[in-house]
Amino acid sequence: MADRQAVLETVFVRLREVIPALRDGDPDAEKDLREYPEFDSLGVLEVLVWLEEEFSLTIPDEELVVDRFCTPGKIADYVVEHS
Template sequence: MADRQLILDTVFQRLREVIPALRDGEPDAEKDLREYPEFDSLGVLEILVWLESEFSLVIPDEELVVDRFSTPAKIVDYIVASQS
């Protein structure tokens, strides 16, 4: 899956399941997800496990840094870079 917009749409779909506040309004790829209470350590873990499963990734421990996954755009950047 190399289409950046398709990846972003897929990521937003999952984020809406984890963060109900994202269900309303226009998606913002630069929105800091840490502003939502659901994006706590458990929410981050849920997203990371989903990313590994959905995109056939293995995220090394040294890359498990919240800043790397703090916005939908950064999540997509990570996926795209990992698939290259």
């Protein structure tokens, strides 16, 4: 099982590349990423593809629900649960 804090830190590194507004300030694991225009359908897809590659995951179609991946914390929890 993956370490949640380590996964969360890795997720933040990637999200800062996709969402420039996250580069400043302290990261908030519960911040709803849907508040950022960059986290549109293409942004979500980029993050999901990255998750699969970075953590050697396969996310089944039935789990491709934005609510499951809408905060950094939820993304990290998904990785921890499926690693």
